[in-house]
Amino acid sequence: MTTVGCEEARERLAAWLSGEIEPDERGALDMHLRSCAACAADADRARRALDVVASEEVPDPGPLYWSSFGVRLRARIAAARRRTLRRRLTAAIAAAAVVVAGLAVLQRRHEAPSAGAGPVAEKRPDVPDNVPAPLPAAKDAAGTATDRARRLPGQGSPARRALPVAEAEVRLREALDRAVAQGHDPGEIEALLEEIAPADPLDGADLAGHLSPEEGRRLADELLEPRG
Amino acid sequence: MEFGPDPQDGDGAFVARFLGGDESAFDELVRRHRRAVYRLAYRLLGNHEEADDVSQEAFLRAYRALRGFRGDSSFRTWISRIAINLSLSARQVRAPVVPIQEMPAPGSEAAGPEAALRKEVRRAVDGLPPRQRQVLVLKVYEGMKFSEIALAAGMSIGTAKATFFQAVRGLRARLAPEAARRGEEA
Numbered sequence: 001m002t003t004v005g006c007e008e009a010r011e012r013l014a015a016w017l018s019g020e021i022e023p024d025e026r027g028a029l030d031m032h033l034r035s036c037a038a039c040a041a042d043a044d045r046a047r048r049a050l051d052v053v054a055s056e057e058v059p060d061p062g063p064l065y066w067s068s069f070g071v072r073l074r075a076r077i078a079a080a081r082r083r084t085l086r087r088r089l090t091a092a093i094a095a096a097a098v099v100v101a102g103l104a105v106l107q108r109r110h111e112a113p114s115a116g117a118g119p120v121a122e123k124r125p126d127v128p129d130n131v132p133a134p135l136p137a138a139k140d141a142a143g144t145a146t147d148r149a150r151r152l153p154g155q156g157s158p159a160r161r162a163l164p165v166a167e168a169e170v171r172l173r174e175a176l177d178r179a180v181a182q183g184h185d186p187g188e189i190e191a192l193l194e195e196i197a198p199a200d201p202l203d204g205a206d207l208a209g210h211l212s213p214e215e216g217r218r219l220a221d222e223l224l225e226p227r228g
Numbered sequence: 229m230e231f232g233p234d235p236q237d238g239d240g241a242f243v244a245r246f247l248g249g250d251e252s253a254f255d256e257l258v259r260r261h262r263r264a265v266y267r268l269a270y271r272l273l274g275n276h277e278e279a280d281d282v283s284q285e286a287f288l289r290a291y292r293a294l295r296g297f298r299g300d301s302s303f304r305t306w307i308s309r310i311a312i313n314l315s316l317s318a319r320q321v322r323a324p325v326v327p328i329q330e331m332p333a334p335g336s337e338a339a340g341p342e343a344a345l346r347k348e349v350r351r352a353v354d355g356l357p358p359r360q361r362q363v364l365v366l367k368v369y370e371g372m373k374f375s376e377i378a379l380a381a382g383m384s385i386g387t388a389k390a391t392f393f394q395a396v397r398g399l400r401a402r403l404a405p406e407a408a409r410r411g412e413e414a
Contacts, residue, residue: 014393049400
């Protein structure tokens, strides 16, 4: 067994105090402590200090607290999902509104040269009169899903989508139209969003709660970044 | 010396079930670790309100990030690290206050030797630099090995050992009179 000096003994003290010390290191340290009164006293004081610290208990908040812990956590998770859902919908609507507005401007520019040439015939060849006119290209960009939902029976299976989704899409379409007409007022978009996606924990909860593996890894890494 | 309880693993199965879509598996993980997370936060923050908030927030963030959990460490180490970072942030933003527990209630025996000792211990631990405090709490109260502390606190094993030693030295200096008195009584 190798012998150790005072300096090395002090270095090994942390491992000794923590109990994580290799047997041969422990033997050498014990031997040194038996022969060096100063180091032995030092180690003893350190151990007593830790004993005092370890005797300090955390007050238990009680069974009522623990029985409500999971319920409160679930409520917090649901609230976080609602916030995430709202943020995503708001971003989607805002982005769609910008696209719609841009396309509308492009369409107006495109139609401008024929404006003075008198009314253009609205009649479309090869299309029966009872079929609604197609929506302008500008609106189609944001309203494709709605259009599918509005198709007449027999013109496509999406017409039979679940009512809340179809209704939400119609409202979204209307909200976008109004947002375009009124210059994308964020306050109104938010208010309309509340109509479209009310704060219901079951409404779209899965969307907000599930991250892709890549998103999850990024979030996990961010959580582990020391902030202190 | 009584260190914290041994880590009980076997959480991997619950993590796998949760990733497979079983929400109740996350509730089980919460049940298994909520007390440890609360205790850890309490020891780092010193009061119930903040410890409660940090505990809840730690599990919320774990819930959202669990799909990215790579299993490099145990769930316990991982959730501990989240709680540590949240506690650090909470300490940074709050104004320095005297924890309620340190204020003697009217008519209590707070002036007794036991209460004085506890107060001294709390003050000594509170007075340590944040990293030393973290390592001390994880080692003494949570019973983690240095390898686990390194993962939980985001440092090398050597740094964890050195930091622990510095923390003990700091405590020893602060608690020497109390420890000596206790030793004489024992």
